[in-house]
Amino acid sequence: QVQLVESGGGLVQPVSSLRLSCAASGRTLDFYAIIWFRQASGKEREGLSCISSRDLNEGSIDYSDSMKGRSTISRDNAKNTVYLQMNSLKAEDTAVYYCAAAPGCTNAAGAMLYWGQGTQVTVSS
Numbered sequence: 001q002v003q004l005v006e007s008g009g010g011l012v013q014p015v016s017s018l019r020l021s022c023a024a025s026g027r028t029l030d031f032y033a034i035i036w037f038r039q040a041s042g043k044e045r046e047g048l049s050c051i052s053s054r055d056l057n058e059g060s061i062d063y064s065d066s067m068k069g070r071s072t073i074s075r076d077n078a079k080n081t082v083y084l085q086m087n088s089l090k091a092e093d094t095a096v097y098y099c100a101a102a103p104g105c106t107n108a109a110g111a112m113l114y115w116g117q118g119t120q121v122t123v124s125s
Contacts, residue, residue: 001026001027001114002024002025002026002027002029002032002101002113002114003024003025003026003114004022004023004024004099004100004101004114004115004116005022005023005024005025005116005117006020006021006022006097006098006099006116006117006118006119007020007021007023007119008020008021008119009097009119009120009121009122010120010121010122011122011124012089012121012122012123013123013124013125014089014090014091014123014124014125015088015089016089016123017085017086017087017088017089018085018086018089018121019083019084019085019086020036020083020084020086020097020099020119020121021081021082021083022034022036022081022082022083022084022099022116023079023080023081024080024081024082024101025080028080029053029054029075029077029080029082029101030053030054030055030077031053031054031055032053032101032102032103032113032114033050033051033052033053033056033101033102033103033104033105033106034050034051034073034075034082034099034100034101035047035048035049035050035099035100035101035102035105035106035107035112036048036049036050036073036082036084036097036098036099036100037097037098037099037100037107037109038093038095038096038097038098038121039095039096039098039118040092040094040095040096041095043095045098045109046063046064046095047063047064047106047107047108047109048062048063048064048067048071048073048084048097049061049062049063049064049067049071049072049073049084050063050073050105050106050107051073051074051075051082051105052104052105053104054075054077056104058105060073060074060105061105063107066092066093067086067093070086070087070088070089071084071085071086071087072084072085073085082099084097084099086121089121089123090123091123091124092123093121093123094121094122094123094124095120095121096118096119096120096121097118097119097120097121098115098116098117098118098119099115099116100112100113100114100115100116101113101114
């Protein structure tokens with residue numbers, strides 16, 4: 001069993017940056033890929049980025065064209081935490097951001113084994 005807790009969201013102005021954290025407890029993240037999703041009000045959940053498990057060590061994948069070039073996913077194995085650094089934020093980035101764990105990288109929400117509770121990001125002037 002893995003518990004995921006997101007943090008780092010908040011209200012920020014356009015063109016600001018935020019770093020979201022996904023802290024895992026329970027089983028180590030060494031054997032799970034971690035995927036960041038977001039869901040804006042009235043829209044479907046969107047996969048953003050994935051970082052592979054330490055065990056597979058296959059790097060990361062970006063799924064979102066809208067976030068491409070503005071976000072970076074990384075992990076700190078010692079802290080059992082995955083980060084999503086987001087830059088040049090726009091109003092359309094406003095959403096609840098979730099992290100999830102899966103056996104391998106995929107942006108299919110139905111393939112996730114574990115989900116965090118989400119953290120709200122609001123971009124507004």
